[in-house]
Amino acid sequence: xxxxxxxxxxxxxxxxxxxxxxxxxxxxxxxxxxxxxxxxxxxxxxxxxxxxxxxxxxxxxxxxxxxxxxxxxxxxxxxxxxxxxxxxxxxxxxxxxxxxxxxxxxxxxxxxxxxxxxxxxxxxxxxxxxxxxxxxxxxxxxxxxxxxxxxxxxxxxxxxxxxxxxxxxxxxxxxxxxxxxxxxxxxxxxxxxxxxxxxxxxxxxxxxxxxxxxxxxxxxxxxxxxxxxxxxxxxxxxxxxxxxxxxxxxxxxxxxxxxxxxxxxxxxxxxxxxxxxxxxxxxxxxxxxxxxxxxxxxxxxxxxxxxxxxxxxxxxxxxxxxxxxxxxxxxxxxxxxxxxxxxxxxxxxxxxxxxxxxxxxxxxxxxxxxxxxxxxxxxxxxxxxxxxxxxxxxxxxxxxxxxxxxxxxxxxxxxxxxxxxxxxxxxxxxxxxxxxxxxxxxxxxxxxxxxxxxxxxx
Amino acid sequence: xxxxxxxxxxxxxxxxxxxxxxxxxxxxxxxxxxxxxxxxxxxxxxxxxxxxxxxxxxxxxxxxxxxxxxxxxxxxxxxxxxxxxxxxxxxxxxxxxxxxxxxxxxxxxxxxxxxxxxxxxxxxxxxxxxxxxxxxxxxxxxxxxxxxxxxxxxxxxxxxxxxxxxxxxxxxxxxxxxxxxxxxxxxxxxxxxxxxxxxxxxxxxxxxxxxxxxxxxxxxxxxxxxxxxxxxxxxxxxxxxxxxxxxxxxxxxxxxxxxxxxxxxxxxxxxxxxxxxxxxxxxxxxxxxxxxxxxxxxxxxxxxxxxxxxxxxxxxxxxxxxxxxxxxxxxxxxxxxxxxxxxxxxxxxxxxxxxxxxxxxxxxxxxxxxxxxxxxxxxxxxxxxxxxxxxxxxxxxxxxxxxxxxxxxxxxxxxxxxxxxxxxxxxxxxxxxxxxxxxxxxxxxxxxxxxxxxxxxxxxxxxxxxxxxxxxxxxxxxxxxxxxxxxxxxxxxx
Numbered sequence: 015x016x017x018x019x020x021x022x023x024x025x026x027x028x029x030x031x032x033x034x035x036x037x038x039x040x041x042x043x044x045x046x047x048x049x050x051x052x053x054x055x056x057x058x059x060x061x062x063x064x065x066x067x068x069x070x071x072x073x074x075x076x077x078x079x080x081x082x083x084x085x086x087x088x089x090x091x092x093x094x095x096x097x098x099x100x101x102x103x104x105x106x107x108x109x110x111x112x113x114x115x116x117x118x119x120x121x122x123x124x125x126x127x128x129x130x131x132x133x134x135x136x137x138x139x140x141x142x143x144x145x146x147x148x149x150x151x152x153x154x155x156x157x158x159x160x161x162x163x164x165x166x167x168x169x170x171x172x173x174x175x176x177x178x179x180x181x182x183x184x185x186x187x188x189x190x191x192x193x194x195x196x197x198x199x200x201x202x203x204x205x206x207x208x209x210x211x212x213x214x215x216x217x218x219x220x221x222x223x224x225x226x227x228x229x230x231x232x233x234x235x236x237x238x239x240x241x242x243x244x245x246x247x248x249x250x251x252x253x254x255x256x257x258x259x260x261x262x263x264x265x266x267x268x269x270x271x272x273x274x275x276x277x278x279x280x281x282x283x284x285x286x287x288x289x290x291x292x293x294x295x296x297x298x299x300x301x302x303x304x305x306x307x308x309x310x311x312x313x314x315x316x317x318x319x320x321x322x323x324x325x326x327x328x329x330x331x332x333x334x335x336x337x338x339x340x341x342x343x344x345x346x347x348x349x350x351x352x353x354x355x356x357x358x359x360x361x362x363x364x365x366x367x368x369x370x371x372x373x374x375x376x377x378x379x380x381x382x383x384x385x386x387x388x389x390x391x392x393x394x395x396x397x398x399x400x401x402x403x404x405x406x407x408x409x410x411x412x413x414x415x416x417x418x419x420x421x422x423x424x425x426x427x428x429x430x431x432x433x434x435x436x437x438x439x440x441x442x443x444x445x446x447x448x449x450x451x452x453x454x455x456x457x458x459x460x461x462x463x464x465x466x467x468x469x470x471x472x
Numbered sequence: 473x474x475x476x477x478x479x480x481x482x483x484x485x486x487x488x489x490x491x492x493x494x495x496x497x498x499x500x501x502x503x504x505x506x507x508x509x510x511x512x513x514x515x516x517x518x519x520x521x522x523x524x525x526x527x528x529x530x531x532x533x534x535x536x537x538x539x540x541x542x543x544x545x546x547x548x549x550x551x552x553x554x555x556x557x558x559x560x561x562x563x564x565x566x567x568x569x570x571x572x573x574x575x576x577x578x579x580x581x582x583x584x585x586x587x588x589x590x591x592x593x594x595x596x597x598x599x600x601x602x603x604x605x606x607x608x609x610x611x612x613x614x615x616x617x618x619x620x621x622x623x624x625x626x627x628x629x630x631x632x633x634x635x636x637x638x639x640x641x642x643x644x645x646x647x648x649x650x651x652x653x654x655x656x657x658x659x660x661x662x663x664x665x666x667x668x669x670x671x672x673x674x675x676x677x678x679x680x681x682x683x684x685x686x687x688x689x690x691x692x693x694x695x696x697x698x699x700x701x702x703x704x705x706x707x708x709x710x711x712x713x714x715x716x717x718x719x720x721x722x723x724x725x726x727x728x729x730x731x732x733x734x735x736x737x738x739x740x741x742x743x744x745x746x747x748x749x750x751x752x753x754x755x756x757x758x759x760x761x762x763x764x765x766x767x768x769x770x771x772x773x774x775x776x777x778x779x780x781x782x783x784x785x786x787x788x789x790x791x792x793x794x795x796x797x798x799x800x801x802x803x804x805x806x807x808x809x810x811x812x813x814x815x816x817x818x819x820x821x822x823x824x825x826x827x828x829x830x831x832x833x834x835x836x837x838x839x840x841x842x843x844x845x846x847x848x849x850x851x852x853x854x855x856x857x858x859x860x861x862x863x864x865x866x867x868x869x870x871x872x873x874x875x876x877x878x879x880x881x882x883x884x885x886x887x888x889x890x891x892x893x894x895x896x897x898x899x900x901x902x903x904x905x906x907x908x909x910x911x912x913x914x915x916x917x918x919x920x921x922x923x924x925x926x927x928x929x930x931x932x933x934x935x936x937x938x939x940x941x942x943x944x945x946x947x948x949x950x951x952x953x954x955x956x957x958x959x960x961x962x963x964x965x966x
C-alpha cells in the first residue's frame with residue numbers, strides 16, 4: 015500500500031523488538047470471537063489514475079457545464095486562484111488545532127486576522143473561528159442568547175432560510191426552548207405588527223436573516239427597536255456574505271450568525287462551509303467555539319494563543335457553552351484569504367456587480383413573470399412568480415444547460431408557482447436573457463392556451 | 473543540543489506583521505471583468521440600507537498576500553514535515569489525490585439544490601461511501617450529515633433519545649467513563665441528558681461491577697470509546713453491551729479511535745448500537761488547523777426511522793435521490809447534506825487502500841504504537857500495563873520528581889523537531905503523555921522520536937532547567953495565556 019512507509023523487513027524487525035512473533039499477537043486483546051476473519055467487502059485497491067477517473071466520471075454526472083441561477087444559502091462566486099495555492103500548503107492543510115502555540119503561530123495569526131476582518135465587516139466587536147455552517151451558527155447563537163437573557167422562548171422569522179429553521183428546531187427540541195414563527199408581509203420582510211404580537215416577556219431573542227431567504231433586506235432597525243423594547247436580544251443571520259460589501263451590516267444586532275461560504279468557498283454540493291458567530295465584547299464568555307487572542311511570550315514578543323478556553327468542552331465538559339471541538343478552520347482560512355484579496359475596495363466593487371446583474375435580471379423577468387416583494391430593497395436574489403409550474407420551466411431550461419431558480423412551494427406552499435433566482439458577478443447577460451426568454455415563452459404559451467380555451471368557450 | 477538534532481536543524485524564517493500593517497490605499501489584489509449589464513445607482517436601489525464604508529479592511533497586492541500567508545505557514549508544524557503524535561487525534565498522512573478529486577469541476581461546483589437528475593454523481597459518491605462505512609463498522613444504516621465528531625455525538629444521542637421516546641420513556645441519563653473525551657459529557661448536556669460518571673478499573677477498562685450497579689431503567693445509553701483513551705481495547709465489551717441491553721439501554725461508541733479496528737474487528741459485531749466516525753481521523757481527510765471534519769453516524773436497524781433528513785435512496789427508476797418524508801426523523805442537524813467535500817476525500821482514501829490496504833493500515837498503526845511503547849518503557853512511567861492498541865499513554869511521574877511535567881517535556885520535544893504528543897489527557901492519568909504515531913510513520917522516524925524522548929528524560933536528570941525553559945528554538949516561547957484570558961485582545965485595532 016503506497017501510503018505505508020514500511021518494508022516487510024521493517025515490520026519483522028519491529029515485531030522482534032517488541033518481542034512478538036506475528037502481527038496477530040498485537041490484536042490478542044480483542045476477544046477472538048469478534049475478530050474479522052475475512053476481507054472487508056469494499057471496492058478493491060485502486061491506482062491513483064483509476065481514482066481520478068472515477069471522480070471525473072462522477073463530475074460529468076453532476077451538473078458540470080451548467081449555468082446556474084441557484085442561490086438560497088449557497089452562492090457561486092469567483093474564487094481567486096491563490097486561495098487554493100495557499101491553503102494547499104501542507105503547513106496549513108496538515109496541521110492540527112493550534113494548541114501548541116509555539117509551532118502554530120501561522121494558524122493562530124491568520125485566525126486573529128480573520129476575527130478582525132469579520133468584526134470590521136459585521137460591525138461587531140468579537141468573532142469566533144468557527145462554527146460548522148450558517149445553520150448551526152444560528153442555532154448556537156440562539157442558545158447563547160438564551161443563556162445570556164435567562165429567558166427561554168425564541169421568535170423566528172419565516173423569512174429565515176427554511177433549513178436553518180429546521181436545524182434550530184432540532185437543536186431546540188430538548189433544550190426546553192419553545193419556538194414561535196413570525197410571518198413575512200407582502201413586502202417580503204418580517205411583518206412588524208406580527209412581531210409585536212408574537213414577542214413576549216419570555217422571549218430570549220428574535221432570529222431573522224438579512225438579506226433574508228427571498229434576497230430582501232430586512233428593516234433591521236425597526237426589528238431591533240421592537241426586540242430591545244421587550245428586553246430580548248436580536249440575532250441576525252447572514253447567509254450571503256458578499257452582501258456586506260454594499261449592504262449596511264445589522265449593527266443593531268446583539269449577535270450575528272454568519273455563513274461565510276460566499277467568501278471563496280466552493281459550492282461543493284453543500285459543504286464544507288464556514289459558520290461564524292460575532293457579537294459584543296460583553297457577551298464573549300457565553301460565545302461558543304474557538305477564539306484566538308493576542309498576548310506576549312516570555313521575552314515580551316507579540317504572539318497569539320487560543321484563549322477563553324474555560325468556555326469549551328475540554329475544560330468544562332457538561333457545563334461548556336457548546337460541545338463543538340473540530341470546526342471549519344481550513345475553510346475559515348479560505349474566507350480569510352478571500353477577504354484579504356478583495357479588501358476594502360474590492361469587496362464593495364464585487365458587491366456592486368452582484369447588485370447590477372440582479373437589477374438587470376429582475377428587470378428582464380419582470381417584463382413577463384410577476385416579481386414578488388418588488389418594492390423592498392434586495393441584494394442578489396429575487397422571487398419570480400410564473401403562471402406555469404416552475405419545475406416544468408426548469409425542466410426546459412435544463413435542455414439549454416441552465417439551472418433555473420429554486421421553486422419555493424416546497425418551503426412556502428402559499429407562494430405557489432414562485433421561484434427564487436440568484437445572480438452573482440459570474441452570471442452573464444446572455445444567460446440572463448436566455449432564461450428570461452424561456453420564462454417569457456412559458457408565459458406566452460400559457461396565455462395563448464388560456465385564450466384558446468376562452469375562445470372555445472365563447 | 474543547541475542548533476541541530478538528528479531530526480532538525482534551525483534555519484532562518486521570515487518575520488511578518490499583521491496584514492493590516494501592510495495595507496495602504498490604492499493597492500489591490502483583485503480585478504473584476506467589465507460589467508455586461510447597465511451600471512446601477514446603489515443609493516436608489518438600497519436607500520438607507522446602502523453601506524458607505526468598509527472600515528479597516530486591508531488593501532494589499534497579490535504578491536503581498538502570497539508572501540503573507542506563505543510566511544505564516546512556515547511558522548506551523550505539520551504532518552507533511554514530520555511525526556505529529558497527538559494521541560486520540562490520528563494525525564495520519566493526508567493523500568494529495570483526495571485534494572485533487574475534490575477539486576474536479578462538477579464536484580467542487582455542484583450546487584446543493586441543483587435537480588437530482590444532474591446530481592447523480594454526488595449522490596453516487598454519498599451512497600458508495602455510506603456502503604463502505606456500513607461494511608467497515610458492521611452496522612446497518614448511516615447518516616453522513618454531521619459536520620464533525622461532536623456533531624455526530626449529538627446526532628447519535630438525538631436518535632437514542634428518539635428511540636427511547638418511541639418506546640414510551642426517553643430516560644434521564646447517559647453513563648460516561650471517567651476516561652472519556654470532553655465532548656461526550658458536553659454533548660449529553662446538549663440533548664438534555666444528565667451525565668453520570670463511570671469509574672475505570674485498575675486495568676484502565678470499564679469497571680464491570682460499577683456498571684452493573686449503576687445501570688437501570690433511567691440510563692439511556694453508555695457512551696464508550698473503544699479502544700478507550702488509554703489505547704486499551706475493552707475486552708469485556710460484549711458483557712458491557714449485555715448489561716446495557718438487559719435493562720433496555722443502548723451502547724454508543726465514540727469512533728475516535730476506529731483507526732485501531734478497521735478491517736480487524738467491527739463494532740456492529742460486538743454489540744454497539746450507535747457510533748460516529750471521524751472522517752478527519754480514520755479516513756485521512758486533512759485536519760486543516762482545526763477542521764473541517766465530518767462525523768457520520770452509523771446505527772443498527774432499530775434506530776433507522778430516526779435518521780436525520782434527508783436520506784439517500786435508490787428510486788424505482790434506478791436513479792438516486794433524497795428522501796425527505798421520514799416522519800420519525802430527529803430532523804436536520806445541518807443545512808444541505810453535510811461536509812460533502814470530506815465524503816469525496818474519504819472515499820478516495822478507501823479506494824486507494826481497498827480491503828487489504830485498510831487492514832494493513834490498522835496493523836501498522838498498532839505495530840507503531842507498540843514499538844514506541846517498547847522503546848520508552850522504563851524511561852517513562854507506564855500507569856497501565858494493559859496491552860496497547862493504536863496509542864500508548866505514559867505519565868510524567870518519574871520526571872515530576874525533578875519538577876518537570878508533561879507540558880515541559882512536550883515543549884522540549886519541539887526543539888527536537890517533533891510535534892508534541894497530547895498532554896494531560898485522559899484525565900484519569902495525572903500528567904499524561906498520550907502518544908499515537910499512526911501508520912504513517914516509518915521505523916526511522918519513530919527511532920528518532922524514541923531517541924529524542926530518551927534524550928529529554930536524560931536532560932531532566934542532568935539539567936531540568938533546560939527542559940523547563942523549552943522551547944528554545946521557536947519564534948516565540950511560552951506565551952502568556954493567563955494575560956490573554958484576563959484582558960482578551962481578540963482583534964487588531966488601528
